Amino acid sequence: MAQWGTMDKRIAVIGGGPAGLMAAEVLAEAGLSVTVFDSKPTLARKFLMAGKSGLNITNAEPHAELAGRFGRAGMRLMPALDQFTGADIRAWMTGLGIESFAGSSGRVFPRQMKASPLLRAWLARLDGLGVSFATRHDWQGYEGDTLVFDTPEGRRVERFDRVVLALGGASWRRLGSDARWVPWLRDRNVEVVPFRPANCGFVVPWSEHFSARSAGEPLKPVRARGLLGECVVTKGGFEGGLIYPLSAPLRDEIERDGSAVLILDLAPDRAEGPLAETLSRQPAKLSLSNRLRKGAGLSPVKAGLVREVRSDAGALDAATLAQLIKAIPIRLTATAPMDRAISVAGGISWDAVGPDYQLSALPGTFVAGEMIDWEAPTGGYLLTACLAMGRAAAQGVLRSL
Numbered sequence: 562m563a564q565w566g567t568m569d570k571r572i573a574v575i576g577g578g579p580a581g582l583m584a585a586e587v588l589a590e591a592g593l594s595v596t597v598f599d600s601k602p603t604l605a606r607k608f609l610m611a612g613k614s615g616l617n618i619t620n621a622e623p624h625a626e627l628a629g630r631f632g633r634a635g636m637r638l639m640p641a642l643d644q645f646t647g648a649d650i651r652a653w654m655t656g657l658g659i660e661s662f663a664g665s666s667g668r669v670f671p672r673q674m675k676a677s678p679l680l681r682a683w684l685a686r687l688d689g690l691g692v693s694f695a696t697r698h699d700w701q702g703y704e705g706d707t708l709v710f711d712t713p714e715g716r717r718v719e720r721f722d723r724v725v726l727a728l729g730g731a732s733w734r735r736l737g738s739d740a741r742w743v744p745w746l747r748d749r750n751v752e753v754v755p756f757r758p759a760n761c762g763f764v765v766p767w768s769e770h771f772s773a774r775s776a777g778e779p780l781k782p783v784r785a786r787g788l789l790g791e792c793v794v795t796k797g798g799f800e801g802g803l804i805y806p807l808s809a810p811l812r813d814e815i816e817r818d819g820s821a822v823l824i825l826d827l828a829p830d831r832a833e834g835p836l837a838e839t840l841s842r843q844p845a846k847l848s849l850s851n852r853l854r855k856g857a858g859l860s861p862v863k864a865g866l867v868r869e870v871r872s873d874a875g876a877l878d879a880a881t882l883a884q885l886i887k888a889i890p891i892r893l894t895a896t897a898p899m900d901r902a903i904s905v906a907g908g909i910s911w912d913a914v915g916p917d918y919q920l921s922a923l924p925g926t927f928v929a930g931e932m933i934d935w936e937a938p939t940g941g942y943l944l945t946a947c948l949a950m951g952r953a954a955a956q957g958v959l960r961s962l
């Protein structure tokens with residue numbers, strides 16, 4: 562419960578994604594008057610999108626390992642992650658009537674896989690706690706020390722006792738996180754590191770022929786840099802589950818060297834020697850794709866990739882062909898557009914954020930979620946950190962009152 566004297570405090574949470582909603586929950590539970598503002602007509606659109614292919618909300622691996630997934634930002638995130646672990650997230654979901662399960666890789670999903678039942682139960686809880694929702698309220702920055710919103714009823718200028726900003730990153734703009742806030746915070750001396758795509762696809766300069774025939778086709782199974790999985794050929798490159806965990810080092814290599822080479826093993830379950838042996842037994846009159854299908858079990862898209870990389874593949878002897886299949890080099894020339902990325906690196910610099918997630922340059926304003934400069938691979942780590950930071954920022958607000 563709130564301390565005597567803080568009950569009348571008005572708190573604005575701007576951004577109704579997972580970080581903002583978690584902050585609102587903690588603040589409302591403490592008895593404060595909380596309004597969640599969001600520019601969109603409905604809340605948590607990216608959270609719902611994340612649930613489309615299965616909401617991987619956290620990871621069941623030991624907490625010490627989970628906390629190690631955040632690279633350089635791990636030190637700063639640790640206190641928040643310690644306060645709201647993967648196990649706590651599962652217990653929180655159970656409290657909302659949503660059972661979860663952990664897959665073999667440790668990834669945790671709600672039983673129904675989707676995000677919508679969880680979001681419905683969560684919003685009902687917030688409503689019950691007295692949280693007000695102001696959707697279609699687009700925050701447009703500051704006028705002096707008041708907040709300015711564009712609303713269906715016109716311009717609204719308001720002052721709050723504390724503000725939590727949870728405006729998200731800079732991908733999938735149509736879902737709301739469009740990073741328009743960057744100049745407004747920079748004007749207030751808050752350092753913001755330029756955004757970069759994370760968990761993203763890559764550009765490969767395919768020939769028109771390969772792009773037209775193969776875009777949308779899955780390459781599976783394939784191995785790259787020690788990981789086994791699958792990816793999808795796009796019109797202009799690659800994306801998908803195998804590529805995302807490799808995307809931070811690949812992005813950094815491209816930034817440093819202008820391009821990066823990804824070596825794919827197209828036949829991960831076959832050793833090179835026996836592969837050369839079965840390829841050598843194929844009749845010489847077979848077309849290349851039939852030779853690759855019968856001799857190496859390659860799908861048409863994998864065979865197309867072999868021809869794309871080596872136009873003379875049809876003339877190669879079995880040993881060289883087997884070598885190529887086991888280590889086919891793909892040159893990545895750029896990251897795919899940031900708007901398509903699952904998440905981003907960059908955002909509010911940790912140098913601008915105090916220990917309680919309060920902005921040093923804007924006392925009374927707290928921040929949480931993807932708008933801060935951190936990144937993590939897929940596997941449930943992104944939502945785990947957003948939820949944990951939402952709680953930590955709210956606890957910072959409570960301590961400041």
Ligand SMILES: Cc1cc2nc3c(=O)[nH]c(=O)nc-3n(C[C@H](O)[C@H](O)[C@H](O)COP(=O)(O)OP(=O)(O)OC[C@H]3O[C@@H](n4cnc5c(N)ncnc54)[C@H](O)[C@@H]3O)c2cc1C
Nearest residue numbers: 576578579580600611617700728729737738930931943944
């Ligand atoms: C396709 C896809 C799949 C994903 N799958 C997973 C997954 O399975 N597991 C996982 O951990 N993560 C996943 N993610 C990432 C995860 O969804 C995000 O990291 C997370 O939603 C970020 O939460 P947030 O609260 O910081 O910001 P957001 O969810 O982006 O919310 C920010 C909110 O702020 C609002 N807003 C922005 N600007 C303004 C403004 N000026 N005024 C008012 N409101 C504003 C937006 O409308 C939005 O509602 C996925 C992302 C995508 C795109």
